[in-house]
Amino acid sequence: MFKLDHNGNVLLDINATAPPSAAFVIEALEKSTFCDCKIDLDAINNFFKSESSESILIVASKHDAALEVVINDDKMLAVGELTTAQGGKLLSLDVAKKQLVKAGIVRGYKQVFLEQLLQKQLKAPAGTVVKGVLAKGRLPSDGLATKLTTTVKTLKDRLKTPKLKEDGNVDMRDFGKLASVEPGTVLIRQQPATPGKEGFTVTGEILAPKPGDNKQLVAGEGTEISKSNPMELVSTISGVPVEINNGMRVDDIFTIADVNVKSGHIDFEGSVIVTRNIDPGMRVTAKGDITIFGTVESGELTAGGNITVKQGIIGHQKPEDKSLSCKLVSVGDIHVSHSQYCYIEATNIFIERQTSHCIMKAKRLLQVGQTDLPKGKIFGGEILDATTLIAGEVGNESGAKMVINLATSGAEITADTDNCFKDLAKTDQQLDTLQDALEKADQVKDTEKKNQLIAKIGATQLHYCQQAEQLEKRLSTLDHDLHDLLSDANLAVNAILHSGVEIHIFDKVLKTTRNYPPCNVRLQNNKIEIEFKTS
Known part of the structure; x- marks a missing residue:
């Protein structure tokens, strides 16, 4: 009934078969x-409506599968629209690739995209249009900015992390120890900026x-760019x-303006x-010096070097335990303008004007007043220890109790001396025992055994003997130290020594019962004597 011509048309021979209607033909x-x-x-x-006399009618035609490539306006996407075959050939991979080239697709193409589209023609009805992505462009990736990675904890970091107390609460004053670094420590590592990654359209245009x-990388004071690695900043x-x-x-x-709740406590390896x-x-707290240009009120300073406070240090007596709220402790010297209700401990203590109701401990000198002729006032409180105390006025007119302890460390020297004598006695006893053992060894008849015993005892x-010699040297040193200390x-008073002052020098005590003019209070002939100064 139907036949195919060389052009792919399906023909119906009307003369051979007379179809009754169009529906019959279809x-x-x-x-x-x-x-x-x-x-x-x-x-x-039309053939049946017009009652045409044609003997051959073209009723259908064969069509191969066809591919149309559609590129978006921004050229970032290419979509294939594949019309499936109608009695004709399926679209092959090679032919489809040629279509892509013809459409101008240069980049972003993946063969798997095309294969997936061609697979659809096997299942889709004849003459339908199936679609699929054929190529994708790529947007450019912007470069990354230079990244500076800090490798040490800075002051700024410290202020973000207050310390936890034992009860689990946060101490908003205590941010821990200040981070410190040694020479050569890597402070910052630099990751260079990147140029980014270029993009492209499916037609091959470059997107910058x-x-x-x-x-x-900026090297501030105390730092440099590493000579071995230009990407590192070192101290x-x-x-x-x-x-x-x-x-x-x-x-x-x-250096800091104020030490307060905002700054937190300061704990630094150097000077502050x-x-x-x-x-x-x-x-x-500092391993070096601490210098305060203002005042210290009920604060606590601890230094491995010197402490200097240009103005006053002021505290109060705590009601719960009667301790003092302001405390300064220095391995070196302490210099302050004036003090009140403070605990002060140092090798030497220098107070320019006056000190009242303070507890102080100096290994050597405690001076109240200017250097040339100290005439500062000291009253109330207690001197725990000092070798020399120089002031203008000691005590006050009311006769209120004040205690001064000089050469208190002599008690430690005496204790050390007693221990040395005990150790020396034990050593002498051991030597006596060894001498007896040596005499007994000398009576042993076996010569070899006797010699071995004598050698062993002699070494002991x-x-x-060496231990006894060291103890004797130590005793001599302690004796000299005590003599020098005493x-x-x-106690050098340059103006007035008031009544009611209790003076301890080593193990002797003197309590003043009246006022004294300028004088020196010393230990002489195993008792405390007051020597008046001649003008």
């Missing part, structure tokens, strides 16, 4: 081998990326690292300078 086509071909409905219907912002001195813009500096002297004041309840004797022990 139904016959759908049941024939040409069912997948494209039926020309218009030609069939935006390069990352480039930052120059050149010991101190505290402080952030600056795009870099860091290292301060060997930590406070340009203003220290608020109540705050602590400053040598050990105890000779130097002196």
